[in-house]
Amino acid sequence: MRYAVLSDVHGNLEALEIVLADVRRGRPDVCLCLGDTVGYGPDPNECAERIRGLAGPVIAGNHDLAAIGALDISVFTPLARTAIEWTIGVVSEDTRRWLVTLPDRLVIDDFLAVHGSPRDPFEEYILDLPTSLAIFSEHAFSLCLVGHSHVPGTFILEADGTVSARALPVGESVPLARSSRYIVNVGSVGQPRDGDPRASYLLLDTETRTVTLRRLPYPIAATQAKMTARGLPIQLAQRLALGR
Numbered sequence: 001m002r003y004a005v006l007s008d009v010h011g012n013l014e015a016l017e018i019v020l021a022d023v024r025r026g027r028p029d030v031c032l033c034l035g036d037t038v039g040y041g042p043d044p045n046e047c048a049e050r051i052r053g054l055a056g057p058v059i060a061g062n063h064d065l066a067a068i069g070a071l072d073i074s075v076f077t078p079l080a081r082t083a084i085e086w087t088i089g090v091v092s093e094d095t096r097r098w099l100v101t102l103p104d105r106l107v108i109d110d111f112l113a114v115h116g117s118p119r120d121p122f123e124e125y126i127l128d129l130p131t132s133l134a135i136f137s138e139h140a141f142s143l144c145l146v147g148h149s150h151v152p153g154t155f156i157l158e159a160d161g162t163v164s165a166r167a168l169p170v171g172e173s174v175p176l177a178r179s180s181r182y183i184v185n186v187g188s189v190g191q192p193r194d195g196d197p198r199a200s201y202l203l204l205d206t207e208t209r210t211v212t213l214r215r216l217p218y219p220i221a222a223t224q225a226k227m228t229a230r231g232l233p234i235q236l237a238q239r240l241a242l243g244r
Contacts, residue, residue, distance in 0.1 A: 003204040005186045007034035007147025011041025012190025015199040018218040034147040035061025035115035040083045042226035048095040060102035061115040062122040068099050109206045111143040125149045133163045144183045151194045152187030168213040176209045197243035
C-alpha cells in the first residue's frame with residue numbers, strides 16, 4: 001500500500017494546494033493526515049474542506065482541538081494563542097463538526113499514526129534521543145508516524161538497543177529495516193520549522209518498506225498577504241519565509 005502522509009497544514013491553503021497537486025501526480029492508494037489542519041494560517045475552513053475531500057484517515061492535532069474548545073489554549077505561546085483565538089472566531093460549523101469526529105491516533109497496516117507522540121498525542125514533542133528511547137520502551141510498534149514539531153526526520157531503534165536520529169534526504173527512497181523500529185516525522189505542509197520554507201510531506205510504501213520525503217516550493221508571499229490582511233500576527237507571516 002502506498003500512502004501520502006500530510007501533517008500540520010495549519011490553514012495554509014497555498015502550501016496545501018501545491019502538495020495536493022503533487023500527491024495527485026503520484027497517485028498513492030491512501031492519503032493520511034496527522035492533524036493540525038487548522039491554526040496559525042488564514043484559510044482554516046478551506047484547508048479542512050480539502051483534507052476532508054481526500055476521503056482518507058485523519059487524526060486530530062492540538063490546534064484542531066483548541067479550535068473547537070477541547071484544549072486549554074493558555075498553554076500556547078502568545079503568538080499561537082492569538083492565532084487560535086482568531087481561528088476560533090472564523091471556523092465554520094461544518095469544520096467544527098468534522099474536527100470533533102477526529103480520533104487521537106490510528107493503527108493502519110501495522111503502523112501507528114499520532115500527531116505528537118504515543119504517550120501524549122497532543123502535547124509531547126519527540127525532539128531528542130532520550131524521549132524517543134522512552135517511547136520505544138513504552139509502546140510496541142514497528143513504525144510510528146508523527147508530526148507536531150514541524151521538523152522532518154527519523155529516530156531509529158536498532159536490534160541491539162542503540163538509538164539514533166537521522167535526517168531524511170529529500171526525494172530519496174529510504175528503506176526501513178525489518179530488524180529496526182522507527183519514529184518518522186513527516187514535517188509540515190504549512191509551516192516548516194527546519195530552516196527550509198518548502199512544504200513537506202511523506203510517501204510511505206508498506207510493501208517495499210520505504211519512506212520518501214517530498215519538499216515543494218509554494219507562493220509564500222500570497223499566504224503572508226492573506227495573514228496580514230486578516231489581522232494575524234505579522235511574526236507568524238514572516239516566519240514562513242524562514243522555515244522557522
